[in-house]
Amino acid sequence: MASHHRLDVSKVGGVSVVRFVDRRILDASNIEELGDELFALVEADHLKNLLLNFTGVEFLSSAALNKLIILDKKVKSSGGKLVLCDLRQEIKEVFAITRLDQLFSISNSEQEGLAAF
Numbered sequence: 001m002a003s004h005h006r007l008d009v010s011k012v013g014g015v016s017v018v019r020f021v022d023r024r025i026l027d028a029s030n031i032e033e034l035g036d037e038l039f040a041l042v043e044a045d046h047l048k049n050l051l052l053n054f055t056g057v058e059f060l061s062s063a064a065l066n067k068l069i070i071l072d073k074k075v076k077s078s079g080g081k082l083v084l085c086d087l088r089q090e091i092k093e094v095f096a097i098t099r100l101d102q103l104f105s106i107s108n109s110e111q112e113g114l115a116a117f
Helices: 028-043 062-077 089-097 110-115
Strands: 007-012 015-020 049-053 081-085 105-107
Touching (some): 007 028, 015 028, 062 081
Parallel strands (some): 015 049, 049 081
């Protein structure tokens, strides 16, 4: 598995749990690096089931949301599943306003997220 600067990846059964290093995902170069690392999980590491744990993430920019949409397409086209968990209320509201809550499978906790696979 590749080394990650923006992500912390661990395995729980057949699911790869991905945590974010940054609390505020805003900076364009960081988002680009984050996107590359997320996409590499699917394309290079051939991981199918990803649980993105947003514990500690305080803010996501629209560019970061775009990376998540692209990741979702990559995961689905590889026959896998993407679940998001532990989103702060403010971030959940952004997902609701943008209707992304209908695209993504969102769980309240990591336990609930793991059970979704």
